[in-house]
Amino acid sequence: MEVCYQLPVLPLDRPVPKHVLSRRGAISFSSSSSLFGAPDPRQLSQRRGAISYDSSDQTALYIRMLGACVIFKQLFSRDVRVRSRAGFEPERRGSHPYLCVDFRILHSKPDPTASTSSRRVRRLLSFQRYLSSSRLFRGVPPRNPLHILDDDYTGQAKCMLEKIGSWNFNIFLFDRLTNGNSLVTLTFHLFNHYGLIELFRLDMVKLRRFLVMIQEDYHSRNPYHNAVHAADVTQAMYCYLQEPKLSKSLTSCDILLGLLAAATHDLDHPGVNEPFLIKTNHYLAALYKNTSVLENHHWRSAVGLLRESGLFSHLPAEDGLNMERQLGSLILATDISRQNEYLSKFREHLDNEDLCLANACHRHFVLQMALKCADICNPCRPWELSKQWSEKVTEEFFHQGDIEKRYKLEVSPLCDSQANTIGNIQIGFMTYVVEPLFAEWARFSDTRLSRTMLGHLGLNKASWSGMLQELAGGADDGAQEGAEVPAEDGNSKALPQGSKES
Numbered sequence: 001m002e003v004c005y006q007l008p009v010l011p012l013d014r015p016v017p018k019h020v021l022s023r024r025g026a027i028s029f030s031s032s033s034s035l036f037g038a039p040d041p042r043q044l045s046q047r048r049g050a051i052s053y054d055s056s057d058q059t060a061l062y063i064r065m066l067g068a069c070v071i072f073k074q075l076f077s078r079d080v081r082v083r084s085r086a087g088f089e090p091e092r093r094g095s096h097p098y099l100c101v102d103f104r105i106l107h108s109k110p111d112p113t114a115s116t117s118s119r120r121v122r123r124l125l126s127f128q129r130y131l132s133s134s135r136l137f138r139g140v141p142p143r144n145p146l147h148i149l150d151d152d153y154t155g156q157a158k159c160m161l162e163k164i165g166s167w168n169f170n171i172f173l174f175d176r177l178t179n180g181n182s183l184v185t186l187t188f189h190l191f192n193h194y195g196l197i198e199l200f201r202l203d204m205v206k207l208r209r210f211l212v213m214i215q216e217d218y219h220s221r222n223p224y225h226n227a228v229h230a231a232d233v234t235q236a237m238y239c240y241l242q243e244p245k246l247s248k249s250l251t252s253c254d255i256l257l258g259l260l261a262a263a264t265h266d267l268d269h270p271g272v273n274e275p276f277l278i279k280t281n282h283y284l285a286a287l288y289k290n291t292s293v294l295e296n297h298h299w300r301s302a303v304g305l306l307r308e309s310g311l312f313s314h315l316p317a318e319d320g321l322n323m324e325r326q327l328g329s330l331i332l333a334t335d336i337s338r339q340n341e342y343l344s345k346f347r348e349h350l351d352n353e354d355l356c357l358a359n360a361c362h363r364h365f366v367l368q369m370a371l372k373c374a375d376i377c378n379p380c381r382p383w384e385l386s387k388q389w390s391e392k393v394t395e396e397f398f399h400q401g402d403i404e405k406r407y408k409l410e411v412s413p414l415c416d417s418q419a420n421t422i423g424n425i426q427i428g429f430m431t432y433v434v435e436p437l438f439a440e441w442a443r444f445s446d447t448r449l450s451r452t453m454l455g456h457l458g459l460n461k462a463s464w465s466g467m468l469q470e471l472a473g474g475a476d477d478g479a480q481e482g483a484e485v486p487a488e489d490g491n492s493k494a495l496p497q498g499s500k501e502s
Contacts, residue, residue, distance in 0.1 A: 153177050161189050164235060165242055167452055168382055171232040182231040183218070184211045187263050190238055196259075199252050201314060210309035217268050217301065224393040225269035230262070232389075236374035237262035243445045246366065249357035257323065258367050261330035262374055264302035269294065272400045274337075275412055292335045299328040326364065333368035334375050336433070342372060343437060350443050366444075373441050379426065379434045379460050380453035386460050394422045423468040430461045 157177040163169065164186070175182035188211055191197055197204060218227035237258055240246065250258075270277075274293045278285045288296045303324050306312060312320045333342060346369055349355045349362075356362050378389035401415030414425050434457060442450040 153179070157185065161186070164189065164193075165239055167239060167449060168385075169235050170385060171228060171235060172385070172388060175228050175231065180220075180227075181215065183215045183227040183234070183263060184208070186231050187211050187214075187234055187259060190234070190259055194252070194255050194259075196252060196256050200256065200312075202311060203314075206309050206311050210305060210311045211263070213305050213309065214263055214267060214302075217305070218266070219269065219271060222269060222271040223395040223399070224389070225266050225271055225396065229389075230264070230266060233265060233371075233374045233377075234259060234262040236377045237370060239449060240370040240374060240445075243447055243449065245357065245445055246370070249363060250367075251363075253323075254363055254367060257326050257330060258370065260302070261327055261367075261371055264305075264327075265298060265331050265334050265371065265375060266294075267298045267301040267305075269298070271396055272403075273412060276400060276404070279409060292332055292338075295332045295335045299331040302327060302331065329364065330368055330371050333372055336376075339372075339433060339437070342368065343440060346440050346444070350440060355444070369441065369444075373437060376429075376434055376437070377453070379430045380438060380457045382456055383460055383463055386456065387463075390422055390426050390464075394420075394425055397425070421468070421471070423464040423471070426464050427461060427468070430457060430464075 154177075157174065160169070160174050160177065171182060174186070178185045188208065191202070191207065196202065197207065214230075215227045218225070218230060220226055241250065241255060241258060274285075274290075277293055278290050282293075284297055285293050287293075306324065312323060315323075345365070349365075355366070357366065378386050378393075380386070381389070397412075397415045397420075398417040401411050401417060403409075404411045404415065414420055438450070438453055438457060442454055
């Protein structure tokens with residue numbers, strides 16, 4: 001009996017209202033409403049970004065999930081007042097016990113002396129863009145002015161795009177050559193390369209605007225989950241789409257969805273994991289019933305950007321909704337907590353040899369597996385690239401752990417910098433997560449690329465093991481130097497690998 005992998009049912013008691021799906025970013029609800037209390041859609045349609053309305057005075061609340069307080073602290077030297085009125089429920093509004101300032105920052109009633117154009121522009125801006133524009137209105141120059149790239153940088157970036165299918169593609173160098181616009185430049189190039197702009201009659205201005213908004217909605221302050229990671233995953237996804245089995249079978253719609261999912265799979269990632277959101281009573285955890293919280297938010301944020309940009313507005317409504325659902329199915333597959341579920345299905349298909357890429361459902365499932373591989377392919381990259389990604393993701397883990405310690409929260413696994421090292425984390429990740437997935441992918445697509453990835457994986461794992469061994473040996477040498485030993489033993493070697501670490 002043929003199994004079709006449909007979009008998982010959203011774990012909610014009732015469907016999410018249309019105004020939630022149509023909004024971009026996070027939406028907070030007034031305490032006077034139920035969890036899905038619906039603000040006036042006419043008011044919501046006037047505003048862009050993550051906003052909420054208080055039913056008592058309809059004051060616009062500009063919020064931004066998780067990062068808003070940090071942004072306020074960094075951008076404003078003065079204290080920010082936080083309203084505290086009867087009827088507010090901090091848990092529902094997204095207050096966090098680990099932050100000193102609740103990110104439900106209020107802008108007081110509009111200044112009647114403000115110009116009409118200023119108010120109109122402010123209505124069109126999301127939270128982050130409002131902060132930037134408000135500095136411009138006050139005459140404050142931008143902190144990081146945009147420098148126009150010279151011909152040398154542009155030329156080098158174009159040369160790199162000619163080798164975009166290489167597994168050694170250096171996304172960090174490409175991001176520098178494009179002045180931090182790697183995601184926009186790379187994704188636009190791939191859309192053009194596949195002829196998707198002409199095939200789907202996409203407006204180039206809308207497409208460019210859509211990609212810019214995607215890039216801007218990744219948090220650049222995240223060491224790992226940022227736009228460069230999204231660009232890296234998109235480049236890896238392109239490499240997989242070029243594999244013989246996929247390139248001969250995938251339709252243009254499959255390719256379009258695969259690239260879109262890769263570019264948006266971590267959209268608006270807060271830099272903390274799902275358990276952190278759950279234990280801090282974040283409203284997104286309540287909204288999605290503690291199930292694939294981040295992945296659901298990435299998907300809904302992507303849908304919001306698609307609708308805001310109007311990229312698919314020329315398509316029939318049914319086709320647009322179907323693409324949104326399939327995009328969600330791909331993004332939700334990146335939930336690492338469901339790794340074994342997808343891996344078991346993949347292994348079962350390979351054992352039975354019943355994957356038929358002429359079947360749309362099977363093609364979609366293979367796209368899910370390809371995206372999962374692209375999302376965690378860093379350990380399969382060459383060492384100089386893989387090591388940088390390992391350091392960045394560990395930095396993000398440890399930052400979360402430091403926050404948890406500071407606010408007396410239980411420290412999440414892998415986030416304690418005193419109990420873990422980069423090497424230990426990476427070796428465990430490679431052994432239990434990466435190796436099983438890529439071994440099955442190599443069974444499905446036994447190509448030079450698959451063998452290259454497994455080769456890099458083995459070498460990188462050996463490199464981390466060697467560094468751990470050296471670290472342990474150095475610690476043992478230090479202990480011996482501190483002990484009272486005869487002079488002739490001062491040059492004694494490190495203890496064997498199986499010895500007890502200090």
